[in-house]
Amino acid sequence: MSESTNWVANQSWEPGRVARPSTAEEVAALLREAGEAGSTAKAAGSRYSLTGSAATDGVQIVLELLSGVVEVDLSKHLVRARGGTKISNLNKALHAHGMALENLGDMDQQTLAGATATGTHGSGAGFGGLATMVRSLEIALPDGSLVECSAEHEPDLFDAARVSLGALGVVTELTLEVLPSFRLHVVEEPRTLTEALVRLGDDVADTDHYELQWYPHTDRVMTKYSTRLAPDDPRDEPRPGWRRLVDKRIVEHVVLEGVNRACSMVPVITPAAKAVTAQRLSRREYTAFSHEVFVHGHRPRFIETEYAVPAPVVKDVLLELKAWTDDAGSTITHPVKVRFSAPDDLWMSPSYQRQSAWISVQQYHRMDHVDYFAAFEDIVAAHDGRPHWGKLHRLGAKSLARLYPRYEDFLAMRERVDPKRVMSNQYLRRVLGD
Numbered sequence: 001m002s003e004s005t006n007w008v009a010n011q012s013w014e015p016g017r018v019a020r021p022s023t024a025e026e027v028a029a030l031l032r033e034a035g036e037a038g039s040t041a042k043a044a045g046s047r048y049s050l051t052g053s054a055a056t057d058g059v060q061i062v063l064e065l066l067s068g069v070v071e072v073d074l075s076k077h078l079v080r081a082r083g084g085t086k087i088s089n090l091n092k093a094l095h096a097h098g099m100a101l102e103n104l105g106d107m108d109q110q111t112l113a114g115a116t117a118t119g120t121h122g123s124g125a126g127f128g129g130l131a132t133m134v135r136s137l138e139i140a141l142p143d144g145s146l147v148e149c150s151a152e153h154e155p156d157l158f159d160a161a162r163v164s165l166g167a168l169g170v171v172t173e174l175t176l177e178v179l180p181s182f183r184l185h186v187v188e189e190p191r192t193l194t195e196a197l198v199r200l201g202d203d204v205a206d207t208d209h210y211e212l213q214w215y216p217h218t219d220r221v222m223t224k225y226s227t228r229l230a231p232d233d234p235r236d237e238p239r240p241g242w243r244r245l246v247d248k249r250i251v252e253h254v255v256l257e258g259v260n261r262a263c264s265m266v267p268v269i270t271p272a273a274k275a276v277t278a279q280r281l282s283r284r285e286y287t288a289f290s291h292e293v294f295v296h297g298h299r300p301r302f303i304e305t306e307y308a309v310p311a312p313v314v315k316d317v318l319l320e321l322k323a324w325t326d327d328a329g330s331t332i333t334h335p336v337k338v339r340f341s342a343p344d345d346l347w348m349s350p351s352y353q354r355q356s357a358w359i360s361v362q363q364y365h366r367m368d369h370v371d372y373f374a375a376f377e378d379i380v381a382a383h384d385g386r387p388h389w390g391k392l393h394r395l396g397a398k399s400l401a402r403l404y405p406r407y408e409d410f411l412a413m414r415e416r417v418d419p420k421r422v423m424s425n426q427y428l429r430r431v432l433g434d
Contacts, residue, residue, distance in 0.1 A: 004060065006047040008301045010392075013052070015042075015060035022065040024138060024146055024172035031170065032144025034059050035422045041142075042425060043170045045084060045111030049118055049390040050304060052427040053166050061170060063111055069093045070173065078135065079178050083113030083171045087130075091291040099178045103127040103209070104294035113171040117164045118390035119349050121358060122294055123339030124209040124226075125311070129351065131162040132344050138173040142422035146172070159406075160413040163348045165389055167410075167428050168417050184209070184226040184293045185235050188284040193322065196221045197315050204311070204340055209294075211339045214318065216325045216332035226293055235287055302334055303369045305376060305392045306360040307385035308350035311340060314357035320379045321361070330372055334362035347406035350386035358388070397433035 005012045016039070021027045027043075034041040040058035047054055054060075063084030070080040074097060081090055088108040094100055103122040110120060112130075121129035136150035139161050149158040161168050193214050196203075204210050209226035229235060309317055318338070325332060337360040341351045350356065361376050363369035377385075377394055386403050387393035401407045411432060418424075421434070 004044070004047075004055075006049060006054070008050065008303065010050060010303060011052045011055060013055035013057065015056050016058050018060045018062060020062045020065050024066070024140055027061060027066065027170050027172055028140040028144045028146050030059055030061055031140055031142050031422055035142050035144070035420050038420075040422055040424060041170075042423065043083075043113065043166060045114035046086065046109050048107065048110045049114065050392045051390065052425065053118070053389070054114075055425050055427065063113060063170075066172060067111070072097045072099065072178075074099070077178050077180075078175055080173060080175045081112055082173055083111060085112050086110070087112065087115060088295075091295075094178055095181060095289065095291065098181050100181045100290050101130070101176065102133055102179055103130075104291060105130070106294065106296040108291070108295045112174055112176075114166075114390075116162055116174065117166050117171065119163045119346075119351075119388060120390065121339070121341050121351070121388075122209065123211040123341070123358075125204050125340045125355065126208070126342055128342050128344045129349065131346055131349065133176045133178075134162050134174050135177050136175040137161060137171050139169045139171050141169040142418040142420065156409075156413060157417070159345065160347050160410055163346045163389070165348060165428065165431070167414050167423050167432060169423065180231075182231075182290050183229045183233075183287050184290055185229055185233075185287045186227075186285065186293055187225045189223050189225070190283065191221050191223055193219045193221050193318070196223055197318065200315060211337065213335035213337050214322075215335045216322070216330070222335075228290075229287065302362040302364055303373075303392065304360055304362045305373050306358060306388035307377070307380040307393070308341070308354075308356040308358050308388065309380055309383045309385045311355040311357045313383045314338060314359065317357075317359055317379055317383055317385075321359075321376060324375045324379070325372075328371070328375070331367065332361075332372060333364040333367060336361050347410050348389070348404060350388060352386075352405065356386075359385075360388075360391070396430050400431055 003012050003014050019030050021030060031041055040056055041061055042054050042056035043061045043063055044054040045063050066082045067084035068082055072079050079094060087110055091108060103124055105120045105122050116131040116134060119129055119131060136148060138146060138148050140146055147154060151158060196212055207225045208228045212221050212223045214221045339358045341356050343353050343355055344351050346352060363372060384403060387395055
């Protein structure tokens with residue numbers, strides 16, 4: 001059997017068998033057969049997780065055929081889609097019906113099942129992650145049964161399965177609440193880090209979707225203010241099509257890749273190269289549909305870790321991280337991204353009952369990230385940081401049990417639905433134990 005990898009190839013494994021089911025019943029049968037054989041099974045979507053969450057030496061269940069929109073109910077503002085549906089395809093289908101998701105992450109190539117299982121989020125202090133939009137889901141459990149759950153039916157399974165880490169079964173269909181299509185008025189403004197932190201509280205509170213990117217080795221940040229517009233709002237400053245093409249195809253794919261590759265070959269030039277990049281930041285203002293604003297698309301390949309910390313401590317974390325990068329003689333290629341989210345009630349969500357600031361640190365995939373990520377994780381550990389489940393992190397069961405109030409409840413649900421550990425693998429043994 002050939003080797004499998006994730007998108008950036010920092011994880012690799014060799015499944016014993018690869019299956020491509022096209023129905024939920026086929027998925028359920030694969031899980032039942034694996035359990036009866038004393039084997040394991042793991043679902044694989046777009047493989048955008050940087051952890052080993054999809055790795056298995058048992059049955060790899062590839063969800064590419066279990067995709068597509070099942071129904072769009074315009075009167076109830078609901079969409080039903082299969083678990084293997086890419087978010088990009090869902091966005092297109094919804095837009096064609098004049099509908100949209102309330103919020104999105106900055107990449108759209110993940111599958112719905114994978115994105116919800118790992119707690120994918122966007123930005124906006126009044127908005128939750130993708131899983132908070134789920135109103136019901138169908139899950140194939142390890143015993144071969146198919147269960148539809150919601151807030152009214154199997155509510156505990158529902159609250160556990162929306163951010164499931166892939167530990168409870170395979171989500172085969174989801175119903176999400178959607179909104180009429182809406183536009184966002186965007187202002188991107190370069191500032192100093194000092195200025196941005198002084199006004200951070202007001203900016204987060206006064207902006208629907210606020211985020212910032214700080215460029216290590218500099219005091220420069222790019223702030224992004226995205227304001228939701230009413231249908232009759234007169235503001236309409238669309239970014240020209242050629243500008244979008246230049247930004248995405250040339251700047252992101254060609255220029256940044258070239259600069260990062262040069263830095264990987266001659267690391268000593270990294271601070272100077274990134275300082276030049278940061279100095280070239282300029283103000284932009286435009287209006288576009290929500291999915292066009294939220295989604296940034298592909299960038300040069302990178303390794304990433306991301307933690308959600310209590311929103312009030314985000315300034316402390318950034319200043320501590322800046323102090324480390326200033327003193328360590330480090331060579332950091334990618335900006336540090338900061339976003340925000342509302343509290344939710346999902347058991348394994350990093351935003352569980354907590355207003356959160358998400359801090360993402362990245363490094364070009366050809367450069368060493370170990371010391372940088374370790375320093376960052378040391379900093380957020382002192383501020384009760386909870387890891388993004390789709391990004392690299394070092395935490396194990398003991399630390400996670402302290403950070404997640406419903407951790408033991410999640411373990412009990414796992415014991416109920418998967419006592420044979422059909423869905424287990426090395427990564428889950430580390431974060432959940434046994």
